[in-house]
Amino acid sequence: MCGIVGYLGKRNALEIILKGLEKLEYRGYDSCGIVVYGEKLILKKTVGMVKDLKELFKEKIKADIGIGHTRWATHGGVTEFNAHPHFDCQKNIFIVHNGIIENYQELKKILVNKGHLFNSETDSEVIAHLIEDFINQGDNFEASVHKTLNLIQGTFALLIFNKNEPNKIIAARFSSPLVLGIGKNEFILASDPLPISLITDRMIFLDDSEMAIVNKEGYEIKSYVNNLKIDKKTVGLDLKVKTTEKEGFKHYMIKEIFEEPIAIENTLRGRILKDKTGTKIRGLEEIYHKLKNLKRIILTGCGTAYYACLYGKYLFEEFLPYIIEAEIASELRYRKINYDQETLVIAISQSGETIDTLEALKEAKNKGAITFGIINVPGSTIARTVDAGMYTYAGPEMAVASTKALISQITALILIMIYLARKNLMKPEEAKNILEELEKIPDKIRYILGQESLIIDLAKNLINYKNFYFLGRKFSLPVALEGALKLKEISYVHSEAYPAGEMKHGPIALIDENFPVFVIAPNDSLYQKTISNLEEIRARKGKVILISDKFPENKIDYLISIPSSLEILYPLLTIPSLHLFAYYFANLLDLSIDRPRNLAKSVTVE
Ligand code: G6P
Numbered sequence: 001m002c003g004i005v006g007y008l009g010k011r012n013a014l015e016i017i018l019k020g021l022e023k024l025e026y027r028g029y030d031s032c033g034i035v036v037y038g039e040k041l042i043l044k045k046t047v048g049m050v051k052d053l054k055e056l057f058k059e060k061i062k063a064d065i066g067i068g069h070t071r072w073a074t075h076g077g078v079t080e081f082n083a084h085p086h087f088d089c090q091k092n093i094f095i096v097h098n099g100i101i102e103n104y105q106e107l108k109k110i111l112v113n114k115g116h117l118f119n120s121e122t123d124s125e126v127i128a129h130l131i132e133d134f135i136n137q138g139d140n141f142e143a144s145v146h147k148t149l150n151l152i153q154g155t156f157a158l159l160i161f162n163k164n165e166p167n168k169i170i171a172a173r174f175s176s177p178l179v180l181g182i183g184k185n186e187f188i189l190a191s192d193p194l195p196i197s198l199i200t201d202r203m204i205f206l207d208d209s210e211m212a213i214v215n216k217e218g219y220e221i222k223s224y225v226n227n228l229k230i231d232k233k234t235v236g237l238d239l240k241v242k243t244t245e246k247e248g249f250k251h252y253m254i255k256e257i258f259e260e261p262i263a264i265e266n267t268l269r270g271r272i273l274k275d276k277t278g279t280k281i282r283g284l285e286e287i288y289h290k291l292k293n294l295k296r297i298i299l300t301g302c303g304t305a306y307y308a309c310l311y312g313k314y315l316f317e318e319f320l321p322y323i324i325e326a327e328i329a330s331e332l333r334y335r336k337i338n339y340d341q342e343t344l345v346i347a348i349s350q351s352g353e354t355i356d357t358l359e360a361l362k363e364a365k366n367k368g369a370i371t372f373g374i375i376n377v378p379g380s381t382i383a384r385t386v387d388a389g390m391y392t393y394a395g396p397e398m399a400v401a402s403t404k405a406l407i408s409q410i411t412a413l414i415l416i417m418i419y420l421a422r423k424n425l426m427k428p429e430e431a432k433n434i435l436e437e438l439e440k441i442p443d444k445i446r447y448i449l450g451q452e453s454l455i456i457d458l459a460k461n462l463i464n465y466k467n468f469y470f471l472g473r474k475f476s477l478p479v480a481l482e483g484a485l486k487l488k489e490i491s492y493v494h495s496e497a498y499p500a501g502e503m504k505h506g507p508i509a510l511i512d513e514n515f516p517v518f519v520i521a522p523n524d525s526l527y528q529k530t531i532s533n534l535e536e537i538r539a540r541k542g543k544v545i546l547i548s549d550k551f552p553e554n555k556i557d558y559l560i561s562i563p564s565s566l567e568i569l570y571p572l573l574t575i576p577s578l579h580l581f582a583y584y585f586a587n588l589l590d591l592s593i594d595r596p597r598n599l600a601k602s603v604t605v606e
Pocket of ligand 1: 301302303304305348349350351352353354357400401402599600601602603
């Protein structure tokens with residue numbers, strides 16, 4: 001994963017790069033480092049977060065160029081030596097790298113035999129030494145970078161600084177994202193548009209096999225394969241920087257949970273027909289002529305986005321005459337799937353950068369499938385790879401644990417379902433009924449969020465338990481999976497989800513009075529069946545927390561009440577309570593909620 005930022009121009013490079021790195025911490029935060037050049041060269045690295053790196057800069061520093069990195073370790077432990085920037089033997093060439101150099105061991109062997117001394121255990125360091133080696137052989141800086149890029153294999157977004165040409169940063173990408181921001185006599189390079197928005201809203205998204213040579217006077221973009229110049233389109237992206245602040249909340253996660261209602265409103269905006277009998281989705285309109293022979297839809301994503309896919313499968317099956325599949329992207333890409341033009345692959349991703357989702361999508365596209373994206377981050381790699389797509393407009397999601405993004409993905413799926421169903425058999429009144437109910441959901445979530453003190457009490461009551469089950473059937477199964485994932489990833493307690501009907505086939509063996517079970521059972525077509533499963537747990541002394549809008553007469557240990565709605569919309573009401581529970585549980589344990597251990601928000605390694 002990792003995030004990289006480079007800056008050159010009239011402002012204080014140190015400040016800009018540190019601010020930029022903070023915005024990229026969602027990509028990794030186990031260690032970080034920076035090299036800046038002004039009156040002299042300053043290199044600093046540390047284990048920990050960007051705030052720890054800031055501490056190392058006590059006095060004011062004047063620098064107009066530099067590169068920085070925030071790391072999520074892949075090759076080599078979390079140490080200062082393994083933190084970037086890495087450098088060559090002479091400490092002239094400095095690089096920051098996001099990705100993995102797959103052939104680094106053979107390259108390192110050759111370089112070590114030639115006498116190069118390595119400082120770290122990383123794959124990335126070979127890049128600095130390779131460039132040095134070509135320079136030693138008489139090539140100039142740019143030619144050396146060029147040759148190096150053609151030697152390394154794997155994935156990379158790279159920024160390279162040469163102390164002997166301190167007016168320049170060379171950047172390159174293959175498979176890892178990289179954006180160039182173009183200001184007035186100043187430039188910024190970063191893994192995503194958030195740091196770019198610190199100085200400009202004009203940017204260029206580099207594509208695979210491209211390199212950018214940027215100096216204070218201008219920039220040039222070339223293919224490092226054939227060395228030909230490339231004319232790239234500049235795009236304007238107005239990212240409201242203020243929406244990436246905590247705005248008085250203790251953590252981003254709780255702020256983002258409270259943004260769930262507005263995330264739905266933003267996803268809906270402009271997409272419901274005036275008379276509410278259908279939806280308008282530009283991306284689908286663009287490719288609809290290709291969907292005439294559609295037979296199969298495959299939804300794919302990772303982590304929480306995969307749970308949106310699972311929800312989408314159950315939803316689409318209910319209303320559409322196609323075969324619907326939901327697949328974890330990291331599995332899908334290695335399976336032998338027959339893709340054709342009768343298959344639509346929908347990739348769901350908050351960041352639009354998850355490598356497994358991207359690769360599964362590329363594979364499907366190359367083999368002839370039609371591709372569509374449900375993406376939150378504008379201009380991201382997946383958004384630019386799909387045939388068409390829709391943005392969820394949930395706004396920047398900064399906490400590693402995804403919350404409002406999921407809610408907006410579910411909303412987008414409902415809009416897509418209605419668009420396709422209206423082209424099939426769905427009657428206008430049915431669409432209207434769903435859409436009118438959907439428009440009421442944001443206020444219903446606001447009501448749930450207003451009851452947070454009850455969830456805080458519940459978290460207090462359950463804080464000493466170490467194991468949890470989350471159960472649900474049909475539309476509530478992805479909800480149960482999300483509840484369990486959220487709790488384990490930020491609280492580090494064991495939590496698992498099961499289809500409620502599956503308990504009796506094994507998992508119920510673990511139930512006793514020390515194993516609380518969340519049962520998600522809104523008043524839908526499977527309510528009675530799920531309540532029977534709940535009774536089976538109570539019969540074995542299991543503690544039960546029931547999330548519903550209908551409560552059985554028998555006494556239940558804990559109740560979380562939600563407003564009523566349509567069967568397909570209940571997940572939008574049950575998920576927020578589970579997000580609140582996971583948050584307050586972790587908060588009582590005083591854990592690093594926005595940056596949980598071992599995780600990163602955007603997973604750009606396989
Ligand atoms: C990481 C994050 C999860 C997220 C998943 C997919 O694992 O920690 O919160 O659900 O990636 O991310 P995406 O950006 O593709 O939705």
